[in-house]
Amino acid sequence: GAGVSQSPSNKVTEKGKDVELRCDPISGHTALYWYRQSLGQGLEFLIYFQGNSAPDKSGLPSDRFSAERTGGSVSTLTIQRTQQEDSAVYLCASSQPTGGYTEAFFGQGTRLTVV
Amino acid sequence: QKEVEQDPGPLSVPEGAIVSLNCTYSNSAFQYFMWYRQYSRKGPELLMYTYSSGNKEDGRFTAQVDKSSKYISLFIRDSQPSDSATYLCAMEMGAGNMLTFGGGTRLMVKP
Numbered sequence: 001g002a003g004v005s006q007s008p009s010n011k012v013t014e015k016g017k018d019v020e021l022r023c024d025p026i027s028g029h030t031a032l033y034w035y036r037q038s039l040g041q042g043l044e045f046l047i048y049f050q051g052n053s054a055p056d057k058s059g060l061p062s063d064r065f066s067a068e069r070t071g072g073s074v075s076t077l078t079i080q081r082t083q084q085e086d087s088a089v090y091l092c093a094s095s096q097p098t099g100g101y102t103e104a105f106f107g108q109g110t111r112l113t114v115v
Numbered sequence: 116q117k118e119v120e121q122d123p124g125p126l127s128v129p130e131g132a133i134v135s136l137n138c139t140y141s142n143s144a145f146q147y148f149m150w151y152r153q154y155s156r157k158g159p160e161l162l163m164y165t166y167s168s169g170n171k172e173d174g175r176f177t178a179q180v181d182k183s184s185k186y187i188s189l190f191i192r193d194s195q196p197s198d199s200a201t202y203l204c205a206m207e208m209g210a211g212n213m214l215t216f217g218g219g220t221r222l223m224v225k226p
Contacts, residue, residue, distance in 0.1 A: 042218025101147040106158030
């Protein structure tokens with residue numbers, strides 16, 4: 001594929017259930033980001049993977065949130081015991097450092113609704 | 116306090132107005148400054164980037180960086196309803212470093 005792919009595009013889940021969100025980055029991109037976006041909070045950083053380095057997890061809001069990136073490619077964001085305040089659009093982006101600025105390419109997002 | 120601050124808006128202007136969107140930041144090590152545009156139900160896309168201080172113009176858009184004040188701006192001339200979107204600033208220290216985004220400003224241009 002030419003771009004960043006996220007699945008599912010929409011997810012409705014019951015409060016207390018676990019959810020997994022998937023991100024397929026652009027092939028060859030070493031950096032991968034997860035963000036959460038809601039009307040009230042804007043774009044919030046969650047986690048950053050860069051190559052084989054330890055991920056920057058400083059944005060994860062609680063220990064119910066975790067993410068992994070297998071083989072330096074596909075990433076999964078897991079939210080355990082979902083709460084209504086977890087309802088938001090979850091965006092994934094990937095990038096490849098060059099000699100100058102870095103352009104991040106975003107997926108279309110997963111719209112999560114917790115009922 | 117967040118590393119990059121951006122007024123969430125919404126900012127509502129009439130068609131043809133000049134729009135000014137701004138971000139402030141705290142990390143003086145940032146060197147590359149970018150603006151992304153996000154249409155409703157889409158992912159953000161890169162609009163413009165600037166290296167260090169100064170201005171950069173692209174059609175109706177002008178990006179301005181003032182590193183001494185840690186302040187960046189995006190100006191839109193002759194704004195159009197099609198400019199209605201969320202605008203996010205982003206910055207990084209250099210290639211290979213993490214991008215840091217502002218929260219985004221929602222802009223509405225009324226016909």
